[in-house]
Amino acid sequence: MAEVYRRAELAAELASRLLRPGVLDEGLRSGLFLSGPRRIGKTTFLRSDLVPELEARGAVVIYVDLWSDIKASPAALVHGALRRTLAELESPRSPLLERWRRIRGLDLGAAGFRFGFQLAQLGVEGGATLVEAFTELVDQACADLVLIVDEVQQAITTEEGNQMLLALKAARDAINTRPDTPGHFLFVGTGSHRALVSELTARRNQAFAGATSKPYPVLDEAYVAHVLQRLGDDAAMVLPSLPAAWQAFQTLGHRPEEFLRALAQLKRSSRDSGLAPDQLLPVVAATMRSSAADLDLQKVQQLGGLALAIFAWVARMDTPAKGLFSAEAAAAYAAAVGREVRVDDIQPGVNELLAANVLMRLGHGLYGVSDPFVQEIWRERQTS
Ligand SMILES: Nc1ncnc2c1ncn2[C@@H]1O[C@H](COP(=O)(O)OP(=O)(O)OP(=O)(O)O)[C@@H](O)[C@H]1O
Ligand SMILES: [Mg+2]
Numbered sequence: 590m591a592e593v594y595r596r597a598e599l600a601a602e603l604a605s606r607l608l609r610p611g612v613l614d615e616g617l618r619s620g621l622f623l624s625g626p627r628r629i630g631k632t633t634f635l636r637s638d639l640v641p642e643l644e645a646r647g648a649v650v651i652y653v654d655l656w657s658d659i660k661a662s663p664a665a666l667v668h669g670a671l672r673r674t675l676a677e678l679e680s681p682r683s684p685l686l687e688r689w690r691r692i693r694g695l696d697l698g699a700a701g702f703r704f705g706f707q708l709a710q711l712g713v714e715g716g717a718t719l720v721e722a723f724t725e726l727v728d729q730a731c732a733d734l735v736l737i738v739d740e741v742q743q744a745i746t747t748e749e750g751n752q753m754l755l756a757l758k759a760a761r762d763a764i765n766t767r768p769d770t771p772g773h774f775l776f777v778g779t780g781s782h783r784a785l786v787s788e789l790t791a792r793r794n795q796a797f798a799g800a801t802s803k804p805y806p807v808l809d810e811a812y813v814a815h816v817l818q819r820l821g822d823d824a825a826m827v828l829p830s831l832p833a834a835w836q837a838f839q840t841l842g843h844r845p846e847e848f849l850r851a852l853a854q855l856k857r858s859s860r861d862s863g864l865a866p867d868q869l870l871p872v873v874a875a876t877m878r879s880s881a882a883d884l885d886l887q888k889v890q891q892l893g894g895l896a897l898a899i900f901a902w903v904a905r906m907d908t909p910a911k912g913l914f915s916a917e918a919a920a921a922y923a924a925a926v927g928r929e930v931r932v933d934d935i936q937p938g939v940n941e942l943l944a945a946n947v948l949m950r951l952g953h954g955l956y957g958v959s960d961p962f963v964q965e966i967w968r969e970r971q972t973s
Contacts, residue, residue, distance in 0.1 A: 592819075593637050594812045600638035607775050608646055608733055618765055620776040620800030622741065624786035626962050628844045631779045631805050632739055639777075640737065647693055648733040648775075649674065649726065655743035663744040664753040667736075668712040671722060675711075678702040678730075693732075702729050719753075723760040723774055731771040734764075741778030742785035745795070746950055754789075754796035779805065783961065784909060785951055807843035810835045816848070826856045829866040837874035841881075842962055851877050882966035885959075888945045895938045898925035903948055904964045905971075909955035913939060 606614045607621065625631055635652065643650045653670040655663050677683040679701045686701050704725055710716025717725075727734050736757065744750030757776060764774040776797070780786040783804070789795050790802040813835045817828055829837070834852075841847040854873050859866055889900045902918055903910040912918050914935050922930040939956070942948040949959045958964035 593633060594808070594815050596634055596638045596808075597642070599634070599806060600642035603639060604642045604646055607735065607777070608643070608648060608773075616799070616801050618761075618773060618775065620761070620778065620790070620797045622778045622780070622786050622790055622797070622800060622802040623805040624780050624783040624802065625805030625807065626783075626842060627781045627960050628846060629805065629807055629842065630845060631781070634805075635737055635739060635777075635779065643735050644688065645692060648735050648772075649678075649689075649730050650735045650737065652737045652739070654739040656740040662747070662753075663750040664712065664756075667719070667738070667753060667757075671719070672708050672711050675702075675704055675708050675722065675726065678726075679704065679708075689730075704729070719756045720760045720763050724764055727764055727770065727772040727774060733772040733775060735775045735777060737777045737779075739779050740781065741789065742780040742782050745785065745789060745952065751796070758796040776800070781960075782949070782951075782957065784907075784957060788909075788951070808838075808845065812845075813838050813848075816852070820852065823856075827859060827866050829855065829870045833867040833870050837870045840871070840874040840878050842878070844881075847877055847881060879966060879970075882960075882963040885947055885963040886967060889942070889947055892938070892941050892945065894926040895922055895930060895934065896942055898922040898930075899935065899938050900942060900947065900958075900967075901925065903956050904958050904967050909951040909957050911954050911956075913954075913956060 603621075607617055610617050623631065632654070640650050640652055651670050651674050653666050655666055658666065661669075674685065677685040678689070680686065681701045683701070689695070704722075706717035706721065706725070711722055712719065723734060723736075738744070744754050761774045761776060764770055764772075778786070778789070778797075787802050789797050790800045792798060810831070814831055817831060817834055820826060820828055828834075829852075837851055838848045841851060851870065851873050854877070855866060855870050858864075858873065859869055862869055889897055899913060899918075899922065902913060902921060914932055916932075919930050919932055919935065922935070939948070943950065946959050947963075948956050951957045958967075
């Protein structure tokens, strides 16, 4: 059941607001940031719905995923994606150029675009800068350029990433402020960490201060109805009602994979349990919801008592946690593990949690739980 449920309406709405903003949407020209927890379909929506819709409306779209290679720097990934797009536009038979010709009804003859700089030198000392390359692309294509950066929060965790965001802001300002610009530079960023993504637009010292930040619109009841309809062909299964299925989808944090797993479990269990699907599904969903976080929470437990205490220090906060190495924190850890904790002991514990990707660094001295869903479940368990 890997079939993608298409969200054409949402894509059309976002594309219009980006490319043809009304007065109230002009702020989107400063950048649009969408955030939402892990595994809810952000990347799928970008790639299967938003990118094709923007292209169909004549924009040049560059998509970069900053998690595609955790070892590469954000700047290198953006340069790489830009270079690939430019190279495709320069090569006469590339699929991108073909699409572009078709959509724009352009006759470029046999040739593709020709850019006035060496692509290989892009971003290299003495070569074209991001600002120059983006400007030339907009001017030659006479089109809007949309740069989509998935997992954009990755950029603000390093100095180099921050520099790259400043360069993108400079490109935006250089292109969009020209009175007769043939196209605009639009930036769309998404991220799994809501607190971090909103930092990007809320803090005045951030490159994209003042840009629009919104929660990613999660899959709705129509998606759940679509899944049930597809399952309708399965004679071996008694289906739950739409309200029960929708409730389960919400319990599971609007995650398609978890939802499908719950339905598979329902199919297996309903034969033996004798319960009606609408009675059984809420139980299945509640159990799965809790076990989804187990993997991460087990990792923490395996790292030992001190790691668990550090995790607790971070997880109890809604905002990025600070003071992990303070005397106050050390005293809290000591109380939790029942022995003295020296400040020197804390760093290795934090490092292990970072390496296990349970915690992430959110800036100087600031930490958060990598997966907010895990944090939520952990908190639920503390109070129950
Ligand atoms: N519209 C959809 N129709 C069907 N399945 C979907 C849809 N959107 C997402 N999924 C499924 O949900 C899972 C997570 O999707 P995706 O990777 O797009 O989410 P994400 O929010 O980008 O996750 P991550 O935080 O890992 O980047 C995938 O298995 C994907 O196939
Ligand atoms: Mg993703």
